[in-house]
Amino acid sequence: MSLIEIISGLALGFAFGFILENAGFGSPCKLTAQFRLSDWSVFKVMFTAIVFTSVGLMVSGWLGLVSLEGLFVPPALLGAAAIGGILVGSGFAVGGYCPGTSVVGLMSGRLDASVFLLGLIVGTLVFAGAYDQLEALTTMGEVAAGDTLPDALGVSSLWVNGFMVIAAVAVFIGGTALERRLGGPVSAAQAVAGATKANP
Amino acid sequence: MQPQLDPKPFWHPLWAGLALGLVLLLTFLITGHGLGATGFTTRLTAWLASGVPAFVGEDSYLGPLAEDGIFSAWITWQVIGVAAGAVLSAKIARRIRVQIDGEKTLGAPRRLLSAFAGGMLAGLGARIAAGCTSGMGLSGAATLSLAGFTFLVTFFAAGLIMSRIFRGVQ
Numbered sequence: 498m499s500l501i502e503i504i505s506g507l508a509l510g511f512a513f514g515f516i517l518e519n520a521g522f523g524s525p526c527k528l529t530a531q532f533r534l535s536d537w538s539v540f541k542v543m544f545t546a547i548v549f550t551s552v553g554l555m556v557s558g559w560l561g562l563v564s565l566e567g568l569f570v571p572p573a574l575l576g577a578a579a580i581g582g583i584l585v586g587s588g589f590a591v592g593g594y595c596p597g598t599s600v601v602g603l604m605s606g607r608l609d610a611s612v613f614l615l616g617l618i619v620g621t622l623v624f625a626g627a628y629d630q631l632e633a634l635t636t637m638g639e640v641a642a643g644d645t646l647p648d649a650l651g652v653s654s655l656w657v658n659g660f661m662v663i664a665a666v667a668v669f670i671g672g673t674a675l676e677r678r679l680g681g682p683v684s685a686a687q688a689v690a691g692a693t694k695a696n697p
Numbered sequence: 698m699q700p701q702l703d704p705k706p707f708w709h710p711l712w713a714g715l716a717l718g719l720v721l722l723l724t725f726l727i728t729g730h731g732l733g734a735t736g737f738t739t740r741l742t743a744w745l746a747s748g749v750p751a752f753v754g755e756d757s758y759l760g761p762l763a764e765d766g767i768f769s770a771w772i773t774w775q776v777i778g779v780a781a782g783a784v785l786s787a788k789i790a791r792r793i794r795v796q797i798d799g800e801k802t803l804g805a806p807r808r809l810l811s812a813f814a815g816g817m818l819a820g821l822g823a824r825i826a827a828g829c830t831s832g833m834g835l836s837g838a839a840t841l842s843l844a845g846f847t848f849l850v851t852f853f854a855a856g857l858i859m860s861r862i863f864r865g866v867q
Contacts, residue, residue, distance in 0.1 A: 498769050505727050506771045510778020512720045513732050517779070518786035520713035525798050525866040527707075532853075532860035533867065538710045543835055543849075545714020546721055550731075550839035553722040562726065569730035571828060571837045571844040578833065578844040581826020582851030585819045589852070590859035592815015593799060593866040595830035596823060597734035599816070600776060604783035606795040609812040609866075614738070616816020621735075621742040621759075623817065624824040626751065628758040634825050645841045657841055669711070685704040689792050692799045692866045 514601060523601035524688035525593025525609065532590055535679035537672030544665045552658050570645060576638020592616065705790040721839055728771065731836020734779075735823040736772035740765070758824075799866035811865060 520542050521527045530536030558565040571578070589595050592613045594602055599617070602610030624631060642649040647657050676682055687693075707713075724732050743762035746752035753763040767773050787793045799808040823829040826848055828837060834852060837845025859865075 498771070498774075502728075502771055503774050506774030507778040507781075509720060509724045509727070509732070510775035511782035511785075512778075513717070513775070514779030514782030514784075515786045516708075516713055516716045516720060516782075518783040518792070519708045519790070520710065520717070521707035523783060523787065523792070529856075529860060529865050529867065532856040538707070538713075541710035542714040542717060545711060546717035546835060547838045549715055549718025550721040550725065551841055553718070554725060554840070557722075557726060567729055568725055568840060570840045570842045571833060573843045574827075575843060575847045578826050578837075578847040579851045581822040581824075581828070581833065582848040583855040584822025584825065585829055585848075586822075586852035586855030587859045588815040588817070588819030588822060589830070590815075590856045590865055591818065591863055592812045594812075594815065594819075595734075596738060596819055597732075597779065597829065597831040600734065600779050601783040602798070604780050605787040606793045607798045608795065609797050609799060609808055612809045612812040613816035613819075616813040616818075617735070617738050617820040617823075618742045618745065618816075619813075620817035620820020620822075621739050621824060622746060622752065624821050625742070625746070625758040631825065635827065640843060644843060646843060646846065647841060649843055654841060685706045685790070685792060688707075689704045689794050691794070691796050691801055693801050694867065 513597075514604070517598060517601045518605060521683065521685065521688055522598045523605040523607065523610075524683060525602060525607070526692035527683040527688050528595075528598060529590060529593055530683050533679070534675050536682040537668065537676055538682055540668050540672055544661075544668050548658070548661045548665045551654075551661060555654050555658055573640040573642075573644045573649070574636055574638060575640050577635050579638065580634055588620075702791055704792045718839075721836065724836075725839070731832065731839060732775065733772050733828065733832030733836065734776060735820070735829040735832060736770065737776040738820070739824065740767045740770055740773060743767075802867060803864070808866070811863075815865075 531539040599613040647654040743759040747763040
């Protein structure tokens with residue numbers, strides 16, 4: 498670990514945490530309201546960030562700022578990704594956080610977030626303890642067509658990114674309409690006061 | 698207990714999303730990979746279990762991570778940064794309040810139990826997928842990876858279903 502790497506980790510992490518907190522993602526009530534469809538902030542923020550980064554990487558590749566082949570792309574082990582997604586999504590609905598947001602929750606004074614983090618450690622221990630049995634799941638469902646959507650479909654990333662921009666606009670329009678119908682997003686005052694049934 | 702002044706409002710999701718996108722893009726350009734979280738908690742777990750041969754012995758999952766050490770990983774510094782950024786933001790915006798969030802609707806014991814159970818599910822799932830919402834969902838989808846999109850779709854589907862079966866924090 499060079500000093501530069503440590504500083505880049507601290508600085509980029511700092512910005513990540515600062516933004517997550519300002520988006521309201523330290524509040525389990527606000528986070529899980531996405532699943533009740535009354536607060537679309539999680540979808541809106543994630544979709545915007547994904548599209549911004551994806552388009553930014555494509556343009557950076559064109560400009561020669563980065564070698565896209567050198568970037569880490571998770572392998573297309575889709576069975577493993579699906580099982581993991583189901584478990585993390587269920588854990589989010591039950592526990593109120595995902596791993597990253599539980600750190601934000603804890604830093605804004607939420608003691609339940611520290612218990613979520615404790616559960617996270619125990620869940621990791623369960624996985625490690627049963628690794629011989631679970632290892633097969635981690636490599637399940639490999640897709641050979643390619644690791645990325647453009648590769649697998651044989652289309653340019655320009656098309657995929659164009660579609661993603663349209664999908665993101667649709668999430669904003671549709672999400673905002675549903676928020677209006679279902680009582681509106683969780684405000685900062687409501688989030689700080691803590692979850693009550695009066696909150697959406 | 699109550700803050701003297703009202704907490705400042707959250708950022709508009711569009712601005713928060715663009716800011717997050719900019720940070721994620723910079724992370725890729727500087728490090729070659731995205732942002733994460735459970736890379737750190739897994740190393741933390743390996744460090745905590747480092748005295749227990751059953752967990753860190755030969756051919757174990759955590760063994761190599763325990764040997765690497767916790768501070769030799771970029772992700773550790775990134776998560777320390779996340780904690781610092783979050784506490785500063787919450788402090789500036791008067792959004793720090795010590796509480797068990799969800800206590801009012803679930804009661805403290807049930808809320809803490811649900812937080813623990815949710816954490817366990819997420820911890821197990823993140824190891825099977827080799828990533829969590831940040832590392833696999835956000836960063837994975839930003840590279841247009843099939844694994845990232847698959848994770849996000851099943852993540853939201855499971856969340857939608859589970860939040861109807863189980864009354865969580867609301």
